[in-house]
Amino acid sequence: MSILDAKVPAGPIERKWSEHKDHIRLVNPANKRSIDIIVVGTGLAGASAAASLAEMGYNVKSFCYQDSSRRAHSIAAQGGINAAKNYPNDGDSVYRLFYDTLKGGDYRSREANTWRLAEVSASIIDQCVAQGVPFARDYGGLLDNRSFGGAQVSRTFYARGQTGQQLLLGAYSALMRQVGKGKVKMYDRHEMLDLVVVEGKARGIIARNLVTGELERHGAHAVLLCTGGYGNVFFLSTNAMGSNVTAAWKAHKRGAYMANPCYTQIHPTCIPVSGDHQSKLTLMSESLRNDGRIWVPKKLEDAKAIQEGKKKGSDIAEDDRDYYLERRYPSFGNLVPRDVASRAAKERCDAGFGVNRTGEAVYLDFASAIERYGKMEANVHHIDNPSPEKIRELGMKVVSEKYGNLFDMYENIVGENPYVHAMKIYPAVHYTMGGLWVDYNLQSTVPGMYVLGEANFSDHGANRLGASALMQGLADGYFILPYTIADYVASDIRTGPIKTDTAEFVEAEKSVRERIDKFFNTKGTEPVDHFHKRLGKVMWEKCGMARNAKGLQEGIEEIRRIRDDFWANVRVPGKPNELNQELEKAGRVADFLELGELMCKDALNRNESCGGHFREEYQTEEGEALRDDENFAYVAAWEWTGEPGKDVMHKEELKFEALKLSQRSYK
Amino acid sequence: MGNMKLTLKIWRQADAKAKGAMVDYQVSDISEDMSFLEMLDVLNDRLVREGQEPIAFDHDCREGICGACSLFIDGRPHGPSRHITTCQLHMRKFKDGDVIHVEPWRAGAFPVIKDLVVDRGAFDRIQAAGGFVSVNTMGNLVDANAQPIPKLDSDKAFDAAACIGCGACVAACPNSSAMLFVAAKVSQYALLPQGRPEAKTRALNMVEQMDTEGFGNCTNIGACEIECPKDISLENIARLNREYLGAELSKE
Numbered sequence: 001m002s003i004l005d006a007k008v009p010a011g012p013i014e015r016k017w018s019e020h021k022d023h024i025r026l027v028n029p030a031n032k033r034s035i036d037i038i039v040v041g042t043g044l045a046g047a048s049a050a051a052s053l054a055e056m057g058y059n060v061k062s063f064c065y066q067d068s069s070r071r072a073h074s075i076a077a078q079g080g081i082n083a084a085k086n087y088p089n090d091g092d093s094v095y096r097l098f099y100d101t102l103k104g105g106d107y108r109s110r111e112a113n114t115w116r117l118a119e120v121s122a123s124i125i126d127q128c129v130a131q132g133v134p135f136a137r138d139y140g141g142l143l144d145n146r147s148f149g150g151a152q153v154s155r156t157f158y159a160r161g162q163t164g165q166q167l168l169l170g171a172y173s174a175l176m177r178q179v180g181k182g183k184v185k186m187y188d189r190h191e192m193l194d195l196v197v198v199e200g201k202a203r204g205i206i207a208r209n210l211v212t213g214e215l216e217r218h219g220a221h222a223v224l225l226c227t228g229g230y231g232n233v234f235f236l237s238t239n240a241m242g243s244n245v246t247a248a249w250k251a252h253k254r255g256a257y258m259a260n261p262c263y264t265q266i267h268p269t270c271i272p273v274s275g276d277h278q279s280k281l282t283l284m285s286e287s288l289r290n291d292g293r294i295w296v297p298k299k300l301e302d303a304k305a306i307q308e309g310k311k312k313g314s315d316i317a318e319d320d321r322d323y324y325l326e327r328r329y330p331s332f333g334n335l336v337p338r339d340v341a342s343r344a345a346k347e348r349c350d351a352g353f354g355v356n357r358t359g360e361a362v363y364l365d366f367a368s369a370i371e372r373y374g375k376m377e378a379n380v381h382h383i384d385n386p387s388p389e390k391i392r393e394l395g396m397k398v399v400s401e402k403y404g405n406l407f408d409m410y411e412n413i414v415g416e417n418p419y420v421h422a423m424k425i426y427p428a429v430h431y432t433m434g435g436l437w438v439d440y441n442l443q444s445t446v447p448g449m450y451v452l453g454e455a456n457f458s459d460h461g462a463n464r465l466g467a468s469a470l471m472q473g474l475a476d477g478y479f480i481l482p483y484t485i486a487d488y489v490a491s492d493i494r495t496g497p498i499k500t501d502t503a504e505f506v507e508a509e510k511s512v513r514e515r516i517d518k519f520f521n522t523k524g525t526e527p528v529d530h531f532h533k534r535l536g537k538v539m540w541e542k543c544g545m546a547r548n549a550k551g552l553q554e555g556i557e558e559i560r561r562i563r564d565d566f567w568a569n570v571r572v573p574g575k576p577n578e579l580n581q582e583l584e585k586a587g588r589v590a591d592f593l594e595l596g597e598l599m600c601k602d603a604l605n606r607n608e609s610c611g612g613h614f615r616e617e618y619q620t621e622e623g624e625a626l627r628d629d630e631n632f633a634y635v636a637a638w639e640w641t642g643e644p645g646k647d648v649m650h651k652e653e654l655k656f657e658a659l660k661l662s663q664r665s666y667k
Numbered sequence: 668m669g670n671m672k673l674t675l676k677i678w679r680q681a682d683a684k685a686k687g688a689m690v691d692y693q694v695s696d697i698s699e700d701m702s703f704l705e706m707l708d709v710l711n712d713r714l715v716r717e718g719q720e721p722i723a724f725d726h727d728c729r730e731g732i733c734g735a736c737s738l739f740i741d742g743r744p745h746g747p748s749r750h751i752t753t754c755q756l757h758m759r760k761f762k763d764g765d766v767i768h769v770e771p772w773r774a775g776a777f778p779v780i781k782d783l784v785v786d787r788g789a790f791d792r793i794q795a796a797g798g799f800v801s802v803n804t805m806g807n808l809v810d811a812n813a814q815p816i817p818k819l820d821s822d823k824a825f826d827a828a829a830c831i832g833c834g835a836c837v838a839a840c841p842n843s844s845a846m847l848f849v850a851a852k853v854s855q856y857a858l859l860p861q862g863r864p865e866a867k868t869r870a871l872n873m874v875e876q877m878d879t880e881g882f883g884n885c886t887n888i889g890a891c892e893i894e895c896p897k898d899i900s901l902e903n904i905a906r907l908n909r910e911y912l913g914a915e916l917s918k919e
């Protein structure tokens with residue numbers, strides 16, 4: 001075990017970033033033209049980084065597995081993006097955004113990174129507006145804000161329920177502008193299948209053309225992984241079907257440490273599972289918790305009747321409803337952070353109070369919001385003594401304006417009108433705070449390989465607050481990496497183009513080819529999904545919302561068995577040299593089968609509860625997460641040693657200078 | 668487990684050069700809670716077990732926003748329901764015994780890659796021709812609130828910007844025209860002050876690229892609007908025509 005140096009600059013926290021920027025090396029404009037950079041992934045982090053680097057003059061190659069870079073999964077983010085603009089004049093500041101984010105992450109993030117994120121947040125909004133991103137505005141024409149979980153100020157900018165889409169299309173437009181200029185060469189329908197390391201430096205990748213099946217070698221002076229999170233290890237998650245860990249995992253096997261892989265975010269407001277056929281879960285934006293109230297019946301017999309279909313939520317009298325978040329956390333109420341809200345839902349459902357057939361759902365109810373808004377509208381329109389129907393009608397209009405697309409989506413999937421019947425929701429895997437370890441410059445343990453956005457680990461600690469993922473993706477891509485990478489590639493201005501006929505590229509391509517052949521040669525009987533679903537079930541049960549040592553040990557054993565079974569019995573049809581979606585899935589699931597074990601191992605090592613990592617053995621008397629700062633205020637960064645499950649741990653000690661560690665409370 | 672039995676007639680085509688054909692498949696035990704794509708998952712699972720090649724189709728987010736899924740179901744892009752993508756279509760819209768036809772988008776500018784997968788790269792190239800505001804990344808721009816934008820303009824810009832680039836408009840159009848797609852992008856920027864400085868070149872360049880890609884002309888049929896999963900209005904095409912005409916007449 002070694003202690004990792006995060007290379008955090010010295011000095012007071014509010015000066016670190018600007019001092020650092022002032023003193024790192026630059027690359028002059030003419031020399032930028034001789035530097036090639038590969039960017040893998042075209043979500044918020046990847047598209048913004050690729051566009052920004054190309055604007056600066058670097059030669060960029062951009063890769064995505066989708067048919068167009070515009071489809072990266074950032075597009076599905078709904079609720080919003082945080083920024084310390086303090087437009088509502090409610091006392092927000094860089095410090096408060098930093099404080100909320102660090103506290104929200106249960107003091108397991110790197111303090112200096114979190115501060116920097118808050119510091120650049122305001123520039124992101126300016127940049128996006130300049131690009132023509134249509135954020136929500138008020139009638140005065142100024143930008144509107146709303147509040148989000150874990151904060152007591154309104155600092156979230158949004159574009160209806162499609163903020164991720166609008167921000168991504170903004171970054172995509174910047175990227176396409178550079179594609180049009182020839183500064184970015186776009187490789188869509190390409191998947192990175194290995195990292196090439198030459199003399200200890202990342203010098204390229206092996207990518208598979210998903211249409212022809214051809215393996216391609218691409219050389220560059222630096223490689224950026226902006227490949228998102230690994231939530232699909234659970235099979236069911238809110239991630240896109242294609243979201244995967246493969247690029248990150250290949251990099252891990254080539255020397256990049258994997259940090260805190262057990263930190264998983266289970267999002268409290270998702271549409272519950274409807275049956276075995278389920279292929280993914282759909283999120284209902286956290287913004288709904290601004291107006292929706294979460295409850296279950298107070299009485300077990302009411303819950304039973306609802307589960308058996310004999311009663312509906314509307315049959316339960318107001319006094320017989322348990323608004324458990326408002327009860328347990330009076331000061332934050334329904335706006336507690338995601339990990340807290342998810343565990344509270346699980347606690348009620350485990351106790352038998354769930355409100356659907358399977359007993360795994362709680363209500364998210366808009367009735368009182370509809371009434372409140374209806375009365376307000378009646379006042380605005382000078383309607384005296386409005387009837388309850390009129391109030392409902394007016395209120396529904398407001399709710400529809402705010403959340404209409406989400407309500408429609410719910411109705412499409414569930415087949416029930418959420419304006420009439422309270423929504424049913426349940427927690428689902430949504431985001432992974434863990435990821436590849438990076439230093440302050442976003443460089444991994446492989447020199448020349450940088451990791452941005454959800455794929456890295458650094459800013460959100462053990463739990464990410466809502467509307468902070470978009471902020472981080474764009475902060476990394478627009479405002480952080482374009483500066484920090486210069487310090488590294490400044491050494492490469494005389495290197496010349498990276499040759500791809502060297503032994504390292506040959507070896508990497510050969511290993512990719514051998515693995516593809518192995519899939520076809522297995523000639524088993526079971527489709528890839530069969531193994532993925534089994535893995536997902538183990539991960540959800542043993543390494544999900546609540547974990548314990550015994551379960552995690554069992555989980556590791558079960559994952560090993562599934563992995564052995566996979567390599568003996570998987571069936572991949574078709575050929576390697578064609579569009580072959582089963583082959584794509586096989587590669588991704590094979591990597592999940594190794595990652596899953598590491599997640600359990602990491603969770604087993606962390607003998608404390610923090611944020612999204614809840615070990616049942618470590619909780620307060622009230623059932624809240626119990627941290628152990630004396631022994632676990634560190635980042636666990638795992639090094640691959642050649643075999644799954646044999647990773648060795650290194651540590652980065654977390655030091656808190658600007659904030660004192662304290663017990664997180666939302667009461 | 669559900670109990671619907673369905674007959675599927677699905678377009679199979681080995682690759683871009685191969686000749687395709689409709690192939691019949693029977694599926695049973697389909698639940699009404701399944702999405703259309705989950706129903707295809709069930710079929711593919713069986714095909715793999717039987718040693719046959721599964722059906723290739725594009726899909727990713729499965730929540731109606733990425734724009735990847737693109738099935739032409741019973742003669743309509745994204746199937747019988749309005750304002751949703753294929754991935755949001757659920758089997759409760761069908762009934763036991765139905766015969767369902769599934770084809771890829773049909774348009775010269777969207778060549779078939781395999782089965783139900785088509786190449787929509789033309790949309791990216793149109794975007795690269797002018798679908799942007801020429802602003803570099805910079806940390807010291809004017810404050811986002813320095814320039815108020817009337818809510819109505821901003822809302823209309825958003826309505827246009829909601830386009831997911833799926834190509835249903837092209838698939839729906841007898842002329843395979845991409846006017847609604849191009850109009851949505853041109854409109855978003857035309858309605859915002861940030862987009863005005865380049866409004867002329869944008870309209871001219873995007874339309875030129877659209878023509879180069881081989882999309883057909885708009886003859887005001889309106890099928891695109893009906894089939895658009897994001898309800899992009901024909902008004903945008905009128906706006907594009909105005910923008911284009913103005914740019915054409917005043918170009919230097």
